[in-house]
Amino acid sequence: MSAPSDTDVLVRVEGLTRVFDLSKPWLNRVIEREPKRTLTAVDDVSFEIRKGETFALVGESGSGKSTIAKLIVNLLAPSGGRVLFDGDDMRKATSANARQMRSRFQMIFQDPFASLNPRWRVGDIIAEPIRAFDLASDKASAAKRVGELLETVGLAASDAAKFPHEFSGGQRQRVAIARALSAKPEFIVCDEPTSALDVSVQAQILNLMRDLQDEFGLTYLFISHDLSVVRHMATRIGVLYLGRLVEVSEGKALFQNPQHPYTSMLLDAVPDLDMTGRARTQVVGEIPNPIDPPSGCRFHPRCPLANARCMQDSPMLQPTAIGESACFAVEEGRREVPNTSTAGAK
Amino acid sequence: MTDTPLLSVRDLVVQFPTRKGVLTAVDGVSFDIKRGEVLGVVGESGAGKSMTGAAIIGLIEPPGRIASGQVLLDGERIDNLSVSQMRRVRGKKVGMVFQDPLTSLNPLYTVAQQLVETVRTHLPLSEKQAREHALALLDEVGIPAAKRRMDDYPHQFSGGMRQRVVIALALAAEPELVIADEPTTALDVSVQAQIIDVLKRLCSERGAAVMLITHDMGVIAETADRVAVMYAGRVAEIGPVRDVVQHAKHPYTQGLMGSIPTLAHDSDRLVQIHGSMPRLTDIPPGCAFNPRCAHAFDRCRQDRPSPIQTGERAVACWLADQEVGQ
Numbered sequence: 035m036s037a038p039s040d041t042d043v044l045v046r047v048e049g050l051t052r053v054f055d056l057s058k059p060w061l062n063r064v065i066e067r068e069p070k071r072t073l074t075a076v077d078d079v080s081f082e083i084r085k086g087e088t089f090a091l092v093g094e095s096g097s098g099k100s101t102i103a104k105l106i107v108n109l110l111a112p113s114g115g116r117v118l119f120d121g122d123d124m125r126k127a128t129s130a131n132a133r134q135m136r137s138r139f140q141m142i143f144q145d146p147f148a149s150l151n152p153r154w155r156v157g158d159i160i161a162e163p164i165r166a167f168d169l170a171s172d173k174a175s176a177a178k179r180v181g182e183l184l185e186t187v188g189l190a191a192s193d194a195a196k197f198p199h200e201f202s203g204g205q206r207q208r209v210a211i212a213r214a215l216s217a218k219p220e221f222i223v224c225d226e227p228t229s230a231l232d233v234s235v236q237a238q239i240l241n242l243m244r245d246l247q248d249e250f251g252l253t254y255l256f257i258s259h260d261l262s263v264v265r266h267m268a269t270r271i272g273v274l275y276l277g278r279l280v281e282v283s284e285g286k287a288l289f290q291n292p293q294h295p296y297t298s299m300l301l302d303a304v305p306d307l308d309m310t311g312r313a314r315t316q317v318v319g320e321i322p323n324p325i326d327p328p329s330g331c332r333f334h335p336r337c338p339l340a341n342a343r344c345m346q347d348s349p350m351l352q353p354t355a356i357g358e359s360a361c362f363a364v365e366e367g368r369r370e371v372p373n374t375s376t377a378g379a380k
Numbered sequence: 381m382t383d384t385p386l387l388s389v390r391d392l393v394v395q396f397p398t399r400k401g402v403l404t405a406v407d408g409v410s411f412d413i414k415r416g417e418v419l420g421v422v423g424e425s426g427a428g429k430s431m432t433g434a435a436i437i438g439l440i441e442p443p444g445r446i447a448s449g450q451v452l453l454d455g456e457r458i459d460n461l462s463v464s465q466m467r468r469v470r471g472k473k474v475g476m477v478f479q480d481p482l483t484s485l486n487p488l489y490t491v492a493q494q495l496v497e498t499v500r501t502h503l504p505l506s507e508k509q510a511r512e513h514a515l516a517l518l519d520e521v522g523i524p525a526a527k528r529r530m531d532d533y534p535h536q537f538s539g540g541m542r543q544r545v546v547i548a549l550a551l552a553a554e555p556e557l558v559i560a561d562e563p564t565t566a567l568d569v570s571v572q573a574q575i576i577d578v579l580k581r582l583c584s585e586r587g588a589a590v591m592l593i594t595h596d597m598g599v600i601a602e603t604a605d606r607v608a609v610m611y612a613g614r615v616a617e618i619g620p621v622r623d624v625v626q627h628a629k630h631p632y633t634q635g636l637m638g639s640i641p642t643l644a645h646d647s648d649r650l651v652q653i654h655g656s657m658p659r660l661t662d663i664p665p666g667c668a669f670n671p672r673c674a675h676a677f678d679r680c681r682q683d684r685p686s687p688i689q690t691g692e693r694a695v696a697c698w699l700a701d702q703e704v705g706q
Contacts, residue, residue, distance in 0.1 A: 237638075241649055305599050
């Protein structure tokens with residue numbers, strides 16, 4: 035894999051960290067003699083998203099996927115690290131600049147029932163970014179653009195006069211996509227865009243998202259817990275575990291040859307629709323409480339390959355044949371001998 | 381094993397009277413489950429799969445009601461029992477696992493209290509014996525250090541552990557049938573795999589029949605022996621899971637299978653079924669799937685196909701009828 039030149043990279047995430055303060059109020063802490071409690075949702079995560087690709091983040095609940103999405107679109111402030119969009123740090127930009135940058139990326143949320151204002155007509159919902167970024171000269175041209183957008187996502191231009199409740203879940207998600215497209219963005223963050231939808235509707239939305247990517251040259255950050263959806267969509271995939279990136283690899287190769295033991299475990303856990311009867315390792319344990327994460331490599335209590343070093347030091351991302359992986363077992367070549375006994379975890 | 385199926389559902393119809401007229405949520409559903417068998421019931425939201433499960437154990441909220449049809453457990457009708465008779469069947473003969481483990485446990489009682497109560501309601505055991513029984517159950521569903529943890533409250537358990545407790549509760553009175561309604565939907569994949577294993581193992585060890593309701597075809601493929609595919613309150617196709625998953629006959633099942641992205645092979649585009657499932661207020665005449673079906677012909681728009689049995693599977697589609705005729 036050749037290192038991408040700077041011009042290929044659209045979004046660069048460097049050492050991104052976000053800590054949430056879960057402490058009780060000051061007075062309670064003093065009276066009950068409790069220390070401050072913090073949760074590190076995202077811990078020193080670095081990756082880059084190249085122009086025109088679909089970069090997917092996968093992980094189980096609590097792995098920090100959605101927090102990273104919010105940090106990237108600047109809905110949350112990072113506790114450390116930075117996000118560079120086309121080389122510029124949005125948090126350091128002047129307000130006029132930030133506004134200009136802001137129009138270049140959009141977000142699609144998980145729940146189309148919560149992300150559309152029920153009191154607004156669909157036409158107004160889609161026109162809001164057009165108005166906010168002054169992309170249309172007058173009302174008539176804005177309305178015309180809304181009609182075009184609705185047709186682009188497979189709805190009718192006349193649907194602009196309807197309210198969100200008149201649409202099904204899949205149609206609402208189409209409206210959300212039309213809204214995201216209305217600002218003519220280059221980059222769209224999709225946070226679990228299909229997990230609230232039925233499979234046949236999911237297929238429609240995934241196909242639509244691919245068509246739009248080809249048509250408008252979009253770059254996606256695609257966040258999902260569903261590995262088969264990710265495999266279908268992604269060019270490259272980052273696997274998160276308890277706020278840390280454990281592996282970043284080329285999409286298809288990751289599924290053939292997962293490097294990190296956690297990635298293998300996740301893949302093994304996916305129900306097998308083809309019923310090939312493949313051998314699989316038994317999944318052990320659950321994600322630990324992120325308030326009190328394990329020392330060293332955070333996966334070591336569940337890892338069949340863990341040794342003393344894994345319990346003390348935390349591994350860094352190291353190059354592998356198909357990308358990067360943060361695992362001492364991979365680094366030291368211990369990965370080749372799969373340890374079948376399920377040691378350790380409860 | 382006797383030939384009488386443990387559960388037999390015959391032409392079940394569930395209706396809800398509303399201001400806009402009577403809605404039929406389950407429309408003429410029939411299937412059997414044998415002892416020791418796992419029947420998967422799969423379908424998209426609104427297909428009537430949960431409603432079928434609720435009808436079997438008599439948990440349909442009024443004004444909804446079973447309008448016609450029969451539910452036979454072990455050859456005896458249970459759809460016309462009184463409320464108090466039904467309470468004895470529920471829990472004792474039929475166990476239930478719901479989707480959300482947090483809402484199916486009482487937050488104010490410890491896990492042990494809830495298990496002991498359930499056990500003693502159905503089995504003639506003393507408090508002490510019931511506690512031992514509860515401990516054995518928790519061990520069986522794979523709760524580590526069950527002895528220490530059984531006096532904890534539900535909120536002290538993680539999602540996967542809570543679902544194990546719910547399974548233990550459902551199995552407490554050693555039921556012959558377990559109805560699991562989306563038991564793994566609220567869980568992460570790695571935990572889902574563990575829960576599926578527990579459910580499969582326990583049912584095969586105890587010879588209990590399972591009705592597994594889910595929208596996830598992958599879970600069905602892993603777990604079920606036979607599968608019923610539901611669409612708009614009707615069974616579109618039913619048969620051995622391998623046949624249905626790999627050689628679907630009903631156009632809806634074919635579309636459904638094609639729309640699922642898989643880990644095994646590449647496809648640039650997913651098969652998509654145009655449109656969405658009709659609302660209960662406007663189910664088309666004839667076959668409910670005809671407006672979305674690529675193969676629909678005149679007969680599909682007029683007559684409703686009934687399931688056509690060929691070997692072990694039945695398909696409610698006029699195309700299958702032609703095949704048999706030829």
